Amino acid sequence: MPTALVTGASAGLGRAFAKVLAEQGYDLILVARSESDLKERAEDLYRAYGTDTEVLPADLTTDDGCAAVTSRIRTGPPVDLLVNNAGIGHERPFLDTGAAAEERLLDLNVRAVLRLTDAALSVMTARGSGSVLNVASVAGLGPAWLSSTYPASKAWIIAFTESLGASHQVKSAGVRMTALLPGYTRTEFHQRAGIPTTFPPPWLWLDAERVVRRGLRDLAAGRVLSVPSLRYKVAGWGLRHLPRPVSRLVAWDLSAPAHS
Numbered sequence: 001m002p003t004a005l006v007t008g009a010s011a012g013l014g015r016a017f018a019k020v021l022a023e024q025g026y027d028l029i030l031v032a033r034s035e036s037d038l039k040e041r042a043e044d045l046y047r048a049y050g051t052d053t054e055v056l057p058a059d060l061t062t063d064d065g066c067a068a069v070t071s072r073i074r075t076g077p078p079v080d081l082l083v084n085n086a087g088i089g090h091e092r093p094f095l096d097t098g099a100a101a102e103e104r105l106l107d108l109n110v111r112a113v114l115r116l117t118d119a120a121l122s123v124m125t126a127r128g129s130g131s132v133l134n135v136a137s138v139a140g141l142g143p144a145w146l147s148s149t150y151p152a153s154k155a156w157i158i159a160f161t162e163s164l165g166a167s168h169q170v171k172s173a174g175v176r177m178t179a180l181l182p183g184y185t186r187t188e189f190h191q192r193a194g195i196p197t198t199f200p201p202p203w204l205w206l207d208a209e210r211v212v213r214r215g216l217r218d219l220a221a222g223r224v225l226s227v228p229s230l231r232y233k234v235a236g237w238g239l240r241h242l243p244r245p246v247s248r249l250v251a252w253d254l255s256a257p258a259h260s
Contacts, residue, residue, distance in 0.1 A: 001052070005029040005079045007060060007069070007116070008086030010037040013135060013182070016208040017083050020216065022051040029054045029079065031069055031086070060086055060112035061104050070119035078127070082120040084113045084157075085135045093147035102149050109153035114160070121164070125173035133219050134161045136179045138227060154181075158225070165224040180215035181227045182206060 004021045008014035009030035018028055022045045030038050035057035042053035056072060058065035073079050087109045090097045117132055124130025140154030158179050164170050165177030183206060211228045218226035 001025060001027045002080040003027045003029065003078065004081040004083060005031065005056075005069070005073065006083040006085055007031040007112070010034055010041055012085075013208055013212060014083075014085040015041065016212045017085060018045060019048075020209060020212045021081075021083075022049040022053075024216075026081070027052040027054075029056055029072065031056045031058055031060070033057060033059045033065075060116075061107040066112055066115045070115055073116065073119040074123060078123070078130075079120060080130055082116060082130075082132045083135070084116055084132070086112065087135065087153075089150040090148065094149060095147070097149075105149055106153060109150075110156050113157055117160075117164070121170065121175065124175045125170060128174050130174075131176045131219055132161075132178075133215055134177070134179050135215075136161070136181050138181045138183045140181065162224055176219055176222055178215065178219040178224060178226050180211070180218075181225060182211045182215075183229070 002025070004017075004026040006014050006017045006021070006028065009018050009028075010032035014030075014032070018030060018041060021028060028042075028045065028051055030041060030053060032038050035055060038055040038057060042051075042055055045051040045053055056069060058068045060066055060069065073082070088105050090101060090105065094102065113134055117134070120130065120132055124132075134157050136157040137151070137154040139151040140156075140158045143151060158181065161177050161179035165179075170177060206229055214228035215226045
């Protein structure tokens with residue numbers, strides 16, 4: 001059985017990744033902060049699919065948490081697929097959030113992705129097989145959230161994945177890398193961040209399992225970028241190709257009075 005390691009696996013897209021990968025016959029290594037939530041999820045997956053699930057509680061905003069996961073990747077039984085899904089966002093604008101909270105966001109959204117990808121690629125390229133799927137966001141294609149660090153962190157993931165995924169060092173080893181760029185998706189992410197879900201309108205919201213399945217299909221097809229749904233492909237095109245002043249004009253400004 002192939003083995004997939006999924007971060008942020010207790011909720012949101014990570015929970016959906018665990019379910020879909022279990023359906024597809026993967027054994028799982030589930031990473032999140034709460035050991036009790038992970039054990040409950042592992043039991044559910046075993047009952048539903050007979051999945052062999054390893055639970056690895058770790059806070060990826062910390063050095064110790066990252067070290068625990070990178071050690072498992074480097075020295076444990078082989079990981080065939082790494083899903084860097086864990087991530088956070090803030091509802092308040094940059095100047096109201098505080099540097100400590102913003103650094104925690106970057107620790108999880110950027111540094112942990114870098115460290116886990118480094119560990120995975122070191123063993124995957126050596127053995128000549130493996131895949132890495134990094135969960136970014138269509139927000140990373142432009143200033144979708146003004147006065148926020150979140151789109152900048154996701155822009156880093158996109159550039160990082162494109163740079164490595166297209167490199168000779170990775171491609172020649174038979175390793176695939178994909179950045180998944182969902183738009184608004186129905187998960188616990190927005191509630192946990194305190195971000196209102198009354199906007200955008202219902203037709204713009206995506207289903208988490210469909211997002212996951214699209215990302216995995218595009219990874220299998222060798223696509224470096226995966227944007228689920230036509231509406232977000234159009235939005236992504238606009239964020240990349242419209243003049244930057246126009247993109248900034250239509251972006252959601254977290255510092256505006258209605259959101260402060």
